[in-house]
Amino acid sequence: xxxxxxxxxxxxxxxxxxxxxxxxxxxxxxxxxxxxxxxxxxxxxxxxxxxxxxxxxxxxxxxxxxxxxxxxxxxxxxxxxxxxxxxxxxxxxxxxxxxxxxxxxxxxxxxxxxxxxx
Amino acid sequence: xxxxxxxxxxxxxxxxxxxxxxxxxxxxxxxxxxxxxxxxxxxxxxxxxxxxxxxxxxxxxxxxxxxxxxxxxxxxxxxxxxxxxxxxxxxxxxxxxxxxxxxxxxxxxxxx
Numbered sequence: 494x495x496x497x498x499x500x501x502x503x504x505x506x507x508x509x510x511x512x513x514x515x516x517x518x519x520x521x522x523x524x525x526x527x528x529x530x531x532x533x534x535x536x537x538x539x540x541x542x543x544x545x546x547x548x549x550x551x552x553x554x555x556x557x558x559x560x561x562x563x564x565x566x567x568x569x570x571x572x573x574x575x576x577x578x579x580x581x582x583x584x585x586x587x588x589x590x591x592x593x594x595x596x597x598x599x600x601x602x603x604x605x606x607x608x609x610x611x
Numbered sequence: 612x613x614x615x616x617x618x619x620x621x622x623x624x625x626x627x628x629x630x631x632x633x634x635x636x637x638x639x640x641x642x643x644x645x646x647x648x649x650x651x652x653x654x655x656x657x658x659x660x661x662x663x664x665x666x667x668x669x670x671x672x673x674x675x676x677x678x679x680x681x682x683x684x685x686x687x688x689x690x691x692x693x694x695x696x697x698x699x700x701x702x703x704x705x706x707x708x709x710x711x712x713x714x715x716x717x718x719x720x721x722x723x
Contacts, residue, residue, distance in 0.1 A: 601657065
């Protein structure tokens, strides 16, 4: 089954304790992305990756790191989490398709990770 | 800076009604626009994607239109059903960028 898998689904942790949220897709997609969703603010893009070893900042990258060492995995790293990073996080992936990046392909989303940082 | 707005924020309709959800964007230079559905506690499910060169896309009871010049897209749902109750979000992929900008969504409730 084609899917984007995030782990953990829920996490409560404390300020300053490094954490990693994993994301894996089995569709051989080139493009992967991380979003956070907050009430009243909608989804905002944190980082995205065009392919292995190619990443770039979204609109809210502060406090986050990513890496793309393998095509299927795109972990989100919070080196020193703070309470304002309490949020619902989504990973997504999409194919480049047969054309250029100008022509978008539908994004596929994971089920989300709810992070609470005390 | 691209901004995406969805109005209304919430909508309740009786079963069987045809309805229209709106999505507005401030910068008409977009590559595509995508409509999603989000159920409580779940991720987003892609419904329709319209490329910038297209005017509309259809899937079953759903029809999405795009008017780039006016910065608007509409999602038309025919003969609504209680199972259509969810939050509907639109997202645009900006020209010259690989970023996606989302609206805040319309929470739809279809009453049986």
